[in-house]
Each structure stands twice: as C-alpha cells, then as structure tokens.
Amino acid sequence: MDFEKLVPEAEPIKIVERIEETNEKEEPWLWNGKPIESIPPEHETFVYLITNKINGKRYIGFKTAVSRKTKIVNKKKKHIKVESDWKTYWSSSENLQEDVIKYGKSSFIREIIYMSVNKGV
Numbered sequence: 032m033d034f035e036k037l038v039p040e041a042e043p044i045k046i047v048e049r050i051e052e053t054n055e056k057e058e059p060w061l062w063n064g065k066p067i068e069s070i071p072p073e074h075e076t077f078v079y080l081i082t083n084k085i086n087g088k089r090y091i092g093f094k095t096a097v098s099r100k101t102k103i104v105n106k107k108k109k110h111i112k113v114e115s116d117w118k119t120y121w122s123s124s125e126n127l128q129e130d131v132i133k134y135g136k137s138s139f140i141r142e143i144i145y146m147s148v149n150k151g152v
Contacts, residue, residue, distance in 0.1 A: 057119060061142045070096040070117070074146040081122060082140045083130060090127045094120055095150065 059066035060079070070077065075097045081090045096117045102109050121131055131139060 056136065058136050058139060058141055060118070061140065062146075067143065070146065073148060075112075075149050076147045076152075077117075077143045078145040078147075080140075080142045080144050081127060082142070083134065084138050084140060085134055088130070090122055090124055091144075092122050092124070 059068075061067065076093065076095045078091065078093050081092070083089070094117050095115055097112045098115055099110050100113050102111050121128060121136075
C-alpha cells in the first residue's frame with residue numbers, strides 16, 4: 032500500500048517574528064485622543080481600534096485589562112486582581128501582527144473606544 036497517497040501533503044511551516052522581539056518604541060494606547068497609562072480601577076475590559084496609518088486598514092477587538100487569579104493564603108483561597116498585558120498587546124489577529132512587523136509599530140494608532148466594568152457588558 033502506498034502511504035504517501037493516504038497522507039495529505041503538509042503545508043509549509045510559517046515562521047513569524049514575534050512583535051515583542053522588535054526593538055521599536057511601543058506606541059501608547061489612546062483614550063479620547065490622549066495617551067493613557069492606566070485603566071481606571073472600575074473598568075476591567077475595553078474595546079479597541081487599531082488603525083494602520085499607511086494603508087488605512089482597521090482592526091476592532093476586545094481586551095481584558097484585569098484578570099482574576101486564585102491565590103492560596105493561610106490554606107484559604109483568595110481571589111486577587113492582576114493587570115493583564117494590555118499595554119503591550121497588539122491583537123490576536125495574525126494578519127495584524129504580520130503588518131506590525133512589516134510596517135513597524137509607529138505606523139499604527141491604538142485607540143481604546145469603549146471601557147466596560149466587566150466582560151458581560
């Protein structure tokens with residue numbers, strides 16, 4: 032039996048450079064047109080818009096700014112809030128990540144367009 036006919040030909044492996052590995056300065060997130068350093072404590076999530084200044088492409092996404100972790104203290108479970116990687120986040124879209132590597136971080140505008148108190152809202 033010819034096993035090569037039974038096994039489909041594999042697609043070539045795509046090697047993509049990680050965005051974090053570039054030495055370029057991180058563009059700040061904007062809120063109402065101004066750079067934002069921290070998310071207000073009453074907000075845990077936000078909706079964002081990333082715009083490519085070169086070709087005008089836009090990407091809308093959702094990110095949690097705070098996550099809840101469980102920590103054991105004195106043999107009891109405690110829930111604590113931990114800040115996520117939102118400051119350095121560049122979306123889960125592979126196309127957008129490839130464009131950030133191709134054009135550079137300074138070619139994009141990262142805007143927060145809506146903040147929410149939780150995921151449900």
